[in-house]
Amino acid sequence: MANTIAAIATASGRGGIGVVRMSGNDLRSMIQPLTGKNSLLPRVASLSNFLDENGDFIDQGIALFFPAPHSFTGEDVIELQGHGGPVVLRRLLQRCLDLGACLAEPGEFTRRAYLNDKIDLTQAESVADLIDAASIEAAKSAMRSLKGDFSHAINQLVEKLINLRMLVEATLDFPDEEIDFLTESNAYGQLEEIAKLLSKVFESAHQGNLLRDGMHVVLIGQPNVGKSSLLNKLAGEEVAIVTQTPGTTRDAIRQHIEIEGIPVHVVDTAGLRETLDEVEQIGIERTWSAIEQANVLVVLIDVAQGVTEEDLKIIAKLPPNLPLIRVFNKIDRHHQNPRVEKHGAGTDIYLSAKIGAGLDLLRRHLLDVVGWHHAGESVYLARERHLVALRKAQRHLQAAQENMNHVELLAEELRLAQDALATITGEFTSDDLLGEIFSRFCIGK
Numbered sequence: 001m002a003n004t005i006a007a008i009a010t011a012s013g014r015g016g017i018g019v020v021r022m023s024g025n026d027l028r029s030m031i032q033p034l035t036g037k038n039s040l041l042p043r044v045a046s047l048s049n050f051l052d053e054n055g056d057f058i059d060q061g062i063a064l065f066f067p068a069p070h071s072f073t074g075e076d077v078i079e080l081q082g083h084g085g086p087v088v089l090r091r092l093l094q095r096c097l098d099l100g101a102c103l104a105e106p107g108e109f110t111r112r113a114y115l116n117d118k119i120d121l122t123q124a125e126s127v128a129d130l131i132d133a134a135s136i137e138a139a140k141s142a143m144r145s146l147k148g149d150f151s152h153a154i155n156q157l158v159e160k161l162i163n164l165r166m167l168v169e170a171t172l173d174f175p176d177e178e179i180d181f182l183t184e185s186n187a188y189g190q191l192e193e194i195a196k197l198l199s200k201v202f203e204s205a206h207q208g209n210l211l212r213d214g215m216h217v218v219l220i221g222q223p224n225v226g227k228s229s230l231l232n233k234l235a236g237e238e239v240a241i242v243t244q245t246p247g248t249t250r251d252a253i254r255q256h257i258e259i260e261g262i263p264v265h266v267v268d269t270a271g272l273r274e275t276l277d278e279v280e281q282i283g284i285e286r287t288w289s290a291i292e293q294a295n296v297l298v299v300l301i302d303v304a305q306g307v308t309e310e311d312l313k314i315i316a317k318l319p320p321n322l323p324l325i326r327v328f329n330k331i332d333r334h335h336q337n338p339r340v341e342k343h344g345a346g347t348d349i350y351l352s353a354k355i356g357a358g359l360d361l362l363r364r365h366l367l368d369v370v371g372w373h374h375a376g377e378s379v380y381l382a383r384e385r386h387l388v389a390l391r392k393a394q395r396h397l398q399a400a401q402e403n404m405n406h407v408e409l410l411a412e413e414l415r416l417a418q419d420a421l422a423t424i425t426g427e428f429t430s431d432d433l434l435g436e437i438f439s440r441f442c443i444g445k
Contacts, residue, residue: 003025004022004024004025004027004030004101004102005023005024005108005109006093006104007093008089008090008093008443009445014084017082018084018085019079019080019082019444020080020093020096025075026076027077030078034063034095036051043064047061047062060082061082062080062081064081073112073113106442111124111438120427122150124426125145126142126381127445131442131445133212133381138263141208142212142381144380145381150205150208150381153201153204153380154425157194157201158421160194162418164187164191164194167187188401195397202390204379205382206382206387209384210371210372211261211381212383215366217295217296218294218297220299220300222302222308222314224302227268230327230329231255234264235266254268260363260367262370296323297323298362299315299318299327300329301328302329303328303336304334307326323370324346325349325362326347330352332354332357338351338358338361339361340361340365349361349362349365393421397414400417
C-alpha cells in the first residue's frame with residue numbers, strides 16, 4: 001500500500017463540505033475498514049459512516065469509488081465527502097494514513113494523471129490555472145486548455161512538422177532519385193503554412209499569458225503629482241492616503257484590479273526626490289526595486305508645471321527597455337479636456353485622477369502597450385514556459401526557411417522545432433521541469 005497517497009482536497013478552514021481523496025493500486029481493501037461496507041458500487045455516491053480503528057464514527061457523508069483506469073489519476077480513487085470541519089478532516093486523513101496511505105505531495109494527484117496518460121502536461125497545468133484564475137476570462141481560457149484545445153493546436157503543428165520532416169528525410173535518403181521530393185510536394189509552401197499557424201497559436205498563447213499573469217504597472221513621479229489619487233481611482237476605493245504633504249507615501253502600496261478581465265497589479269510608490277528622511281529614503285529604494293519588476297511604467301507629471309528638469313532626471317534613470325507612459329495629471333484645475341497625444345518618444349495622456357476624467361484612456365492604453373486584443377474563443381491560458389517554447393520553435397522554423405537549399409540543415413531545424421513544441425505537451429520533458437511544475441499545485445490536487 002506504499003503507493004497509495006491521501007490528502008485533504010478542499011481548502012483549509014471551516015466549510016459545509018470537506019473532501020479527503022486517496023489514489024493508488026487496488027484500494028478495495030480500504031473500503032471496509034473506512035466505511036464498514038464490503039464494497040462500493042463504482043462511481044455511485046453512497047451514504048456512509050466513516051470509521052476509526054475502533055469502529056466508532058469519525059463522520060458521516062458520501063463515499064465514492066472510482067476503479068482504475070476510469071478515474072482522474074488512472075488509478076483506483078476513493079473520495080470521502082464529509083463535513084468541512086478541520087478537526088474532522090484531519091482525523092479522517094489520519095485514518096487513511098494509518099491504513100497505509102502516504103501523505104500526498106503538492107500536485108501529486110494531477111502528476112499521476114499526467115504520468116498515467118489521462119491528461120497531457122498542458123492540461124495538467126491548466127488544472128492549477130483554473131484554480132488560480134483571477135478573472136472570469138482567465139477561468140474560461142483555463143477551461144479551454146483543460147479540455148485540450150491548446151494541446152490540439154500544438155499536436156496539429158507537430159503532425160504537420162512530422163509530415164514535412166518525412167519528405168525532407170526521404171530526400172536525404174534518396175539523393176539520386178529523379179523526382180525532387182521537396183519541389184513536387186511543395187515543401188516550402190508547407191513550411192510557410194506551418195509558420196503562419198505557429199504565429200497564430202503564439203498570439204493566442206500570448207493573450208492567454210496576459211490573462212494568467214496580468215501586467216505589473218508602477219506609478220512613479222515626484223511627490224504630490226497625484227500617484228496615490230490615481231491608484232485610488234483605478235482601484236475604486238481609498239487604498240492610499242492622499243494629503244498635500246510631500247512624502248506622505250513612504251512605502252510601495254500594491255493593489256490588484258482588472259481591466260477587461262486582465263489582472264493588473266498596480267504599485268503606488270514613494271515620490272522620487274532627494275531627502276534626508278531615513279524612512280522616506282527606504283521607501284524610495286523600494287520604488288526602484290518595484291520598477292525592476294514592472295511591465296509598464298507610468299510617470300505622473302503635474303500638468304501645470306509640465307515636464308520639469310526633475311522629471312527628466314527621473315525618466316533618464318528608468319530602464320530604457322520598459323514601456324513608458326507619461327500621464328499629465330490635474331487637468332480639472334485648468335479646465336482641460338482628457339486626451340491622448342502621440343509623440344516620437346511615446347504617448348502622453350492628460351487626465352484628472354481626482355475626478356476620474358480620462359481614466360478610460362489610460363486603461364485602454366495600458367492594454368495596448370502589453371498587446372492585449374480580446375479574449376476570444378481561441379485564447380489559451382498559457383504560461384511563460386509555453387511562450388519560450390513557441391518562440392524557440394519560431395526561430396527554428398525561420399532558420400529552416402533560410403536553409404531550404406541545404407537539406408541537412410533544413411532537416412535539423414525542423415527536428416529542433418518539433419522538439420521545442422513537444423516540451424509544451426510533455427512528450428519530451430525533463431523530470432526537473434515536472435517537479436517544478438507540480439510543486440506549485442495545491443496539496444490534494
